[in-house]
Amino acid sequence: MFGFGQPKLSSEEKIAAVENEIKVMTEMQTRMAKICSQKCLDRTYREGELSKGEASCLDRCSVKFFEAHTTISEQLQKEQAAKGGMMGR
Amino acid sequence: MFGFGQPKLSSEEKIAAVENEIKVMTEMQTRMAKICSQKCLDRTYREGELSKGEASCLDRCSVKFFEAHTTISEQLQKEQAAKGGMMGR
Amino acid sequence: MFGFGQPKLSSEEKIAAVENEIKVMTEMQTRMAKICSQKCLDRTYREGELSKGEASCLDRCSVKFFEAHTTISEQLQKEQAAKGGMMGR
Amino acid sequence: MDGLTNSEQQILADRIQKWQMKQFMGIFGNLVDSCFTSCVDDFQSKALSGRETGCLSRCVSKWMATNERMGERFAELNAAEMERQQRGGR
Amino acid sequence: MDGLTNSEQQILADRIQKWQMKQFMGIFGNLVDSCFTSCVDDFQSKALSGRETGCLSRCVSKWMATNERMGERFAELNAAEMERQQRGGR
């Protein structure tokens, strides 16, 4: 997603790259669970299990969230490139 | 709450354990203040002091929050133990 | 804002002071953008550009936010000084 | 874990585990806050009622089920994305 | 500070103080955000009105009173819980 794979990294750099990738992915998963819970779960908690409707809402939400993530990431990169610089802020 | 007290810790480990305990407790207190403020305070801020009703709501909220914290912590530990592993995520 | 400028700092201390100042300012700017977006932007996103109304709302909001920040910071310092101690929590 | 030696993998695993401990405290805190906010609204008494305790318990169960499900979905989506990138998408 | 030597306690105190400084920036930021959100809603003008300034000031006062009260309650609850655990509850 944030493509590394450049040549001749030191051992520490290789570890740090994978470490960072794992953290980024884990954080994305945590946010996805949070946002999709807000979209899909009944907050009265009359049931402790996911209903069928909630489960399939979560599944679809995860696909859409992932897609939105990719889309937004690409748009930002394009707009940054167009401006020819780092983050506009 | 997250029980240490195991034998023969190094000096650094002993410090880190207490340090961690203090941080965990401080963060819990900060969250408790935030959540109970949301539950109990009138947000129009016509008064700068706590009204009697707000103060007793905060007191009760703190007891309930603490109890909820303990209850949820125990439930998670039980369910984790039942699955025989670390955190299900 | 959180005035340093004391005599005879080591090189590391001087760097850390400026580093901290930059971080504090950047975080304040990020929070300001977030809060003022909530106050001023139409969340239906029918337009990708800022409308005139949104733009001038953001401008005014930024001035008010900055002023509120300063005001609250001064009040806290005063009340802390009156109590003669660090943070009351 | 592309191309890491055994000892590098060990270092990585240790760091990730340490990081996860810290993350977990935050995630646990959010869980308590969220379930408490949804389930507890009566501050006339200072003990949790049976209804509130039940609600908290179901809230936690549902959260665990949600997390598990989302973890599986995320792994699938991530694997598909990796493959897409390796085939030269992007 | 169970069983720490004097010098260990000093190291601990230094670390906690450093940490608290950083925490405080976040807590202060949340306070500003929350009081601003509650008190300021008119963006026709660009100076805080008297009403808004007053509201902000009361909001801060109330926050301080709340924090103080919650700190006391938390200490009591924590002490009770410690005792319970030492008597072999849990």
Place this chain on the structure above:
Amino acid sequence: MDGLTNSEQQILADRIQKWQMKQFMGIFGNLVDSCFTSCVDDFQSKALSGRETGCLSRCVSKWMATNERMGERFAELNAAEMERQQRGGR
């Protein structure tokens, strides 16, 4: 960058850049969360609709415009405040 030597400025710049990378991940995450929350509400299908994709895109554009504008305003306000303090306000 008051009174830092060249090499000190270099150290500072490196640290700030590293910190910004980390900050950016969080800011990007908040952007995704906020635009997704505003734009996506239909979970009958599992592909983003054209309407949703368009909304996300405009949401991002508006966010960038907002950030840029707020950055300018902030710099102005900060400069004015600095000056005020140097003239001996506070």
